[in-house]
Amino acid sequence: MSVTDVTARIQQIQSQLAMLAPAGTSSSSATDFAAALDGVTDSTGTTGTGTTGDILPSGKAVVTEARKYLGLPYVWGGTDPDKGLDCSGLVQLVYKNLGIDLPRLSADQAKAGTKVASMAEAQPGDLIAWDNSSRNNGADHIAIYIGDGKMIEAPRTGLNVRIVDVPSTPDYIRRIVPADGVGAVGAAGGARVSASTPYANLFTAASEKYGVPAALLSAVAKQESGYNPKAVSPAGAQGLMQLMPGTAKGLGVTDSFDPNQAVDGAARMLRDLTNRFGSTSLALAAYNAGPGAVIKYDGIPPYPETQRYVRNVLSMMKAAS
Structure with a gap:
């Protein structure tokens, strides 16, 4: 050697x-x-x-699990669904419930899985994340893509977990589970x-x-x-x-x-x-x-x-x- x-x-x-x-x-x-x-x-x-x-869950299973938390209040640093979740807390919990362990922080979650080249190739269950602040190294907001240009997110204090349009091109798109019907x-x-x-x-x-x-x-x-x-x-x-x-x-x-x-x-x-x-x-x-x-x-x-x-x-x- x-x-x-x-x-x-x-x-x-x-x-x-x-x-x-x-x-x-x-x-x-x-x-x-x-x-x-x-x-x-x-x-x-x-x-x-x-x-x-x-066998890993499908992207549809990820979306179905994420929908269970719609309406839950945003809590900064939150990981307890009985109290509230922040954006990465929601992502971590959804995947954990499906048997997949992800890191706690959005910056680390945005490096998990494999890279997806563009939103045109994004599939339900993919993670989409943004680097909005120069104070942080990497992504500081993350959500779960559900298809048709929409996502589930825990947005910010005063708002609840919700479904919204993807607001802009994400800085990170990551695939944690296989796309439905692809690579199975x-x-x-x-x-x-x-x-x-x-x-x-x-x-x-x-x-x-x-x-x-x-x-x-x-x-x-x-x-x-x-x-x-x-x-x-x-x-x-x-x-x-x-x-x-x-x-x-x-x-x-x-x-x-x-x-x-x-x-x-x-x-x-x-x-x-x-x-x-x-x-x-x-x-x-x-x-x-x-x-x-x-x-x-x-x-x-x-x-x-x-x-x-x-x-x-x-x-x-x-x-x-």
């Missing part, structure tokens, strides 16, 4: 540890540090993501792999079950372990799909060395990452470097290892198809 790779690895680990620690807390204790390391990518590239395997998984699973491919039956079965291309699963297995179900990386990643122990636990995989469990768990993780980030390339980057790194860099992180990983897997996937 070159000096550049080592430097990139250090920066990667530092950024992921910082994101794993809740705001205002420290992970300096041995226990916290060990727990955080369990979610950091290893030398073969698989991270602990805490993925549960649940579970229908066609993708190309089958050759019967001569190791574990072809497992990749095909997981593809049909979760909608993840069998060729993608095969390519990940080849890149991660060389199809070796007993592989263990120096960092502790295990099995055919090189799952870290924390990742495996979050996926309900009790034995990472069991190819059946490993492929099933990796397929669910790749399904969720694809739904979350909207593309196979970003899903692979998150599988390798962690979702936090993809969010931080708003794309494939500038880590040489991760960039090679994505290129290699996509190339093998194309060849297998």
